[in-house]
Amino acid sequence: MKILVCISHVPDTTSKINFTDNNTKFDGNGVQFIIGPYDDYALARAIEIKEANAGTTVTVLNVGPADTEPTIRKALAIGADDAVRVNAEPTDSFFVAKQIAEHAKSIGYDLILMGRESIDFNGGVVHGIVGELLGMPSLSPVMKLELDGTKAKLAREIEGGKELLEVNLPFVAGCQEPIAEWKIPNMRGIMSARTKPLQVVEPVVVDSGVSLQKFELPPAKGAVKMVSADNVAELVTLLKNEAKVL
Amino acid sequence: MNILVFVESAEGKIKKTSLEAVAYANGMGGNVTALALGTVEAGELASLGKYGAKKVLHAGDAKLNDGVIQAYTNTIVQAMEAENADVLVLANSSLGTPVAARVSTKLGASIATNVTELPETSAGFVVKKSIYTGKAFSKVELKNAKKVIAIKKNAAEIKEVGSDVAPTTFAPQLTDADFAAKIVSTEKATGEILLPEANIVVSGGRGMKGPEHWGPIEELAKLLGAATGCSKPVSDIGWRPHHEHVGQTGVKVSPQLYIAVGISGAIQHLAGVNSSKCIVVINKDSEAPFFKAADYGIVGDAFDVLPKLIEAVKAGK
Structure with missing residues (x-):
């Protein structure tokens, strides 16, 4: 079985977000980049499936410029067999999905996994677009995934609960916790990742329907107003009369 | 501009987030049609008119009671075509967002999710989106003739602007392939505020x-x-x-x-x-x-x- 895991290369969740070039570019200065946390769940589940099913291979794919390679190597260290980097800035969801679909078509994967959304642009639509482009079912946000031959049983989180589904391979899933526990690469994994194949391919041309005009930061938060634990009623008064939220 | 709003329901009632989507579409100033799928109370359907829908479509087939992503996608696409709609507005949700992705691909539409404000249309069609998990915003231009907009909660204020509208039955052409992902069961807290x-x-x-x-x-x-x-x-x-x-x-x-x-x-x-x-x-x-x-x-x-x-x-x- 062939599994494709698509990963994003995103700022660490603790990063301060700033922009440069007149608010048109992300300021990567001093920012640590990681595998998208949701993608990391997808990867961990793919590795578990590989470990339980002999002959399964896991390929990771990232759409990004050369500086995403350390992130891709980390995915290889976690246990993916090989990697593909589509050499382009991931400008919008449709662009990224189109690159994934083009690669997937050329290989024919049984399962295409990724995070439910990237934590930079939070679009949450790449899996659906890939599914539509490939004519496969797409499911998201998937919190449980069990394979049974050519069939899969999944749980999809919905507001206030979950939905249990059955679907035949191949399909696309956008994943989230608790589908698997994040895996931390061990020394052997890190060593072997250096020599695993990482193929660089050029992007296909996409006529993108979305263009960025500028970024904005939210207005600064005012100072917190403290209320004494001995005068909790004052809080209720403030919420009613000052904040007007009760 | 013809706008279709996909409204979600739970236990026969229209979700509040979907009423916000109707209010958002009304705020855009177009001809608003609301589309509801599966079993929904008649009064709830009619009341969509109060919040700004000029027309209410109801695809009431019980097969659509579960939110099957592909079946919903094709129902919405067919409704867009039938109504000659340029824009689809819906609320971001565990169903809405994955469906929006597929609809935009089928229609060749520009898509924006997590939209927080009404579009600016003085130069192009520009929406504001929440990004970096709420730590920033981006303003993006949606360039294609067709557009899909998934709004974040509180992007629009629900207001009564009209009166009840009698719903029109909508019968989409769906195939078994649209139900390839089969929903076996749903476990959901009921009666709770979600x-x-x-x-x-x-x-x-x-x-x-x-x-x-x-x-x-x-x-x-x-x-x-x-x-x-x-x-x-x-x-x-x-x-x-x-x-x-x-x-x-x-x-x-x-x-x-x-x-x-x-x-x-x-x-x-x-x-x-x-x-x-x-x-x-x-x-x-x-x-x-x-x-x-x-x-x-x-x-x-x-x-x-x-x-x-x-x-x-x-x-x-």
Whole structure:
């Protein structure tokens, strides 16, 4: 079985977000980049499936410029067999999905996994677009995934609960916790990742329907107003009369 | 401009987030048609007219009672074609967002999700989106003739602007392939106020010391008509169900009021609450980082402050 895991290369969740070039570019200065946390769940589940099913291979794919390679190597260290980097800035969801679909078509994967959304642009639509482009079912946000031959049983989180589904391979899933526990690469994994194949391919041309005009930061938060634990009623008064939220 | 709004329902009632989508479409100033799928109460369908729909389509086939992503996609696409609609508006949700993705691909539409404000149309068609999990915004131009807009909660204010509209039956042409992903069963809390749709959220963290101590959180939530939430550690250790986890990798909420009790405020938790209008933090540690992100704070023990707060809310009613 062939599994494709698509990963994003995103700022660490603790990063301060700033922009440069007149608010048109992300300021990567001093920012640590990681595998998208949701993608990391997808990867961990793919590795578990590989470990339980002999002959399964896991390929990771990232759409990004050369500086995403350390992130891709980390995915290889976690246990993916090989990697593909589509050499382009991931400008919008449709662009990224189109690159994934083009690669997937050329290989024919049984399962295409990724995070439910990237934590930079939070679009949450790449899996659906890939599914539509490939004519496969797409499911998201998937919190449980069990394979049974050519069939899969999944749980999809919905507001206030979950939905249990059955679907035949191949399909696309956008994943989230608790589908698997994040895996931390061990020394052997890190060593072997250096020599695993990482193929660089050029992007296909996409006529993108979305263009960025500028970024904005939210207005600064005012100072917190403290209320004494001995005068909790004052809080209720403030919420009613000052904040007007009760 | 013809706008189609996909409205979601639960237990026969239209979701509030979908009423916001109707209000948003009305705010855009076009010809608004609302489309509901599956079994929905007749009165609920008709009432969509009050919030701005000029026409209400209902694809009431019981096969559409479950939110099957591909079947919903094709129903919406066919309704867009039948109504000659240029724009699809819907609420971001576990169903809406995946469906929006497929619809946009089928239609060759520009898509934006997590949209927070009405579009600016003085030069092009520009929407504002929440990005970096609420830490920033981007303004993007949607260039294609067809557009799909998924709005974040509170992007529009629900207002009564019209009167009831008699629904029109809509019968989409669907095939077995549209139901390839089969929904076997649904496990859902009923009668609760759902976290992503709540105007007030009361959340507890590890400071609550154990699942047996959640009584006051639930009591306060009930009094306020609020949903209950929790921090990641609390759902990881199984004190509360996963769908209550608020944060970077859980549910992102944007209520009017978020009350955090015994949550220190790790940056990953803040990412899930930073678009709340007003944040109240109750923590016994005056150094808890959450206070820096709060509007109001109380330093005190949850088991001392919560009963007092419950009494104060009761007294203020």
